[in-house]
Amino acid sequence: MRTEQVLAAIERERERHERELVELLRIPSVSTEPERAQQVRRAAEWVRRALADAGCQARLVETARHPIVYAERPAPSGRPTVLVYGHYDVQPADPERDGWSRPPFEPVIAGGNIYARGASDDKGQMLAWVHAARAWHQAAGGPPVGLKFVIEGEEEIGSPNLGPWIAAHRDLLAADVVAISDMDQFAPGMPALTYGLRGLLYVELRVYGPAEDLHSGIYGGAVMNPATALCRVLGRLHDERGRVAVDGFYDEVRPLEPWEREMFAALPHDDARYAAELGVPALVGEEGYSTLERVWARPTLEVNGLFGGFQGPGAKTVLPGYAGAKLSMRLVPDQDPAKVYAGLRRTIERLMPPGVRWDLGAPGPGATASGAARRAPLAQSPEAAPAVLLERSSPFAAAAARAIAAGFGREPVWVRSGGTIPVVLLFKQHLGLDAVLMGYGLPDDNKHGPDEKLCLEDFHRGCRTSALFFAEVARAAGARAG
Numbered sequence: 001m002r003t004e005q006v007l008a009a010i011e012r013e014r015e016r017h018e019r020e021l022v023e024l025l026r027i028p029s030v031s032t033e034p035e036r037a038q039q040v041r042r043a044a045e046w047v048r049r050a051l052a053d054a055g056c057q058a059r060l061v062e063t064a065r066h067p068i069v070y071a072e073r074p075a076p077s078g079r080p081t082v083l084v085y086g087h088y089d090v091q092p093a094d095p096e097r098d099g100w101s102r103p104p105f106e107p108v109i110a111g112g113n114i115y116a117r118g119a120s121d122d123k124g125q126m127l128a129w130v131h132a133a134r135a136w137h138q139a140a141g142g143p144p145v146g147l148k149f150v151i152e153g154e155e156e157i158g159s160p161n162l163g164p165w166i167a168a169h170r171d172l173l174a175a176d177v178v179a180i181s182d183m184d185q186f187a188p189g190m191p192a193l194t195y196g197l198r199g200l201l202y203v204e205l206r207v208y209g210p211a212e213d214l215h216s217g218i219y220g221g222a223v224m225n226p227a228t229a230l231c232r233v234l235g236r237l238h239d240e241r242g243r244v245a246v247d248g249f250y251d252e253v254r255p256l257e258p259w260e261r262e263m264f265a266a267l268p269h270d271d272a273r274y275a276a277e278l279g280v281p282a283l284v285g286e287e288g289y290s291t292l293e294r295v296w297a298r299p300t301l302e303v304n305g306l307f308g309g310f311q312g313p314g315a316k317t318v319l320p321g322y323a324g325a326k327l328s329m330r331l332v333p334d335q336d337p338a339k340v341y342a343g344l345r346r347t348i349e350r351l352m353p354p355g356v357r358w359d360l361g362a363p364g365p366g367a368t369a370s371g372a373a374r375r376a377p378l379a380q381s382p383e384a385a386p387a388v389l390l391e392r393s394s395p396f397a398a399a400a401a402r403a404i405a406a407g408f409g410r411e412p413v414w415v416r417s418g419g420t421i422p423v424v425l426l427f428k429q430h431l432g433l434d435a436v437l438m439g440y441g442l443p444d445d446n447k448h449g450p451d452e453k454l455c456l457e458d459f460h461r462g463c464r465t466s467a468l469f470f471a472e473v474a475r476a477a478g479a480r481a482g
């Protein structure tokens with residue numbers, strides 16, 4: 001059986017896989033630091049060579065800043081194609097300021113972990129897919145599916161050049177599914193399949209009162225204070241039961257299914273410990289939902305920033321000329337960001353007291369605005385991204401679950417994430433592709449922090465799981481065709 005040979009090859013190559021991970025981790029490919037641009041390019045070149053070695057046609061795609069590594073290998077006739085996304089750039093690592101206990105670009109193996117910047121995010125997780133491709137190439141003459149690799153070097157700076165490139169290369173990038181390993185398992189020994197991500201709508205609300213700040217003694221009582229008006233509105237955006245009181249907010253929210261509620265409830269999660277870790281005296285949220293349900297699968301509205309009036313030390317008796325707030329809403333399937341935005345406008349219209357003017361739109365210059373900038377209208381195109389959900393009935397979700405179960409020796413738990421991964425949306429919007437999110441990291445890997453690590457055994461399990469995923473996708477397609 002070809003899959004068995006591939007798994008045996010992966011087992012034989014453990015040392016080489018670790019050695020190569022060390023090699024890649026030694027390259028300080030910090031995308032945000034201009035003085036390291038050459039190192040970022042070195043990492044790109046390293047990944048390009050590794051992919052060529054895995055039997056792919058690999059090249060660097062130049063962008064305005066850091067190159068994208070693109071590689072492909074055609075699908076055997078009638079077989080599907082898997083597009084693997086990852087990134088070879090890393091977060092900055094300042095040993096002195098951040099308190100690393102070892103140099104961030106001199107990888108050290110200790111206690112079963114490999115420590116270095118990028119170990120988990122994302123070099124180790126990404127490399128598992130490259131090694132899987134090479135094992136298929138060398139042990140079985142090639143994988144049973146077509147492969148496309150998009151490994152970017154700008155993930156940590158917001159992927160400014162990836163979206164336009166994907167949009168301009170729809171034919172080149174045509175595939176059947178996207179595979180991404182740039183996330184975590186639920187806990188050690190609890191591999192996870194992340195099947196849902198929340199979306200995001202980010203806006204700014206500004207309230208204008210008098211043309212200039214006024215003396216609160218002389219004028220207080222005669223005009224509406226915009227800070228008071230703002231707070232009155234914000235105070236009414238949630239109801240007593242913790243629900244968001246925006247018109248139509250829940251109209252299109254897809255309810256949690258019984259199997260999801262059961263699966264989340266079975267996960268080891270302790271509210272008391274969670275509250276203690278966060279330093280809050282109690283957890284609050286939408287009535288009728290557990291903490292994991294609230295953060296993964298229910299929509300929310302948060303005040304992210306609040307400004308206006310006197311902010312300096314001491315007292316100043318001022319009646320501010322304006323006040324504002326930055327607000328974000330985390331959206332779930334099947335909320336439409338445009339409809340939520342329209343509902344928010346209607347709600348504010350209804351709640352805003354008389355005596356002030358207001359503006360709602362894309363996040364503007366905020367508290368630092370002065371004069372004309374403060375009065376300039378906000379753009380009517382707020383940042384918005386819908387939620388994504390991989391249907392459980394999708395053959396790719398099932399293939400990923402089987403690959404994880406075999407690769408990790410344990411059935412994955414199905415989890416959602418409260419965050420937003422923009423690149424998942426890029427593939428969905430431009431290529432119409434679903435992504436399977438198979439995290440090989442752990443929640444305590446310290447991505448972006450000091451002493452970032454990756455569990456080496458999980459790295460090897462990741463190599464196996466990635467190799468198995470190719471076989472499972474081919475099998476699922478064969479079953480469909482048959």
Ligand SMILES: [Zn+2]
Nearest residue numbers: 121122155182
């Ligand atoms: Zn990452």
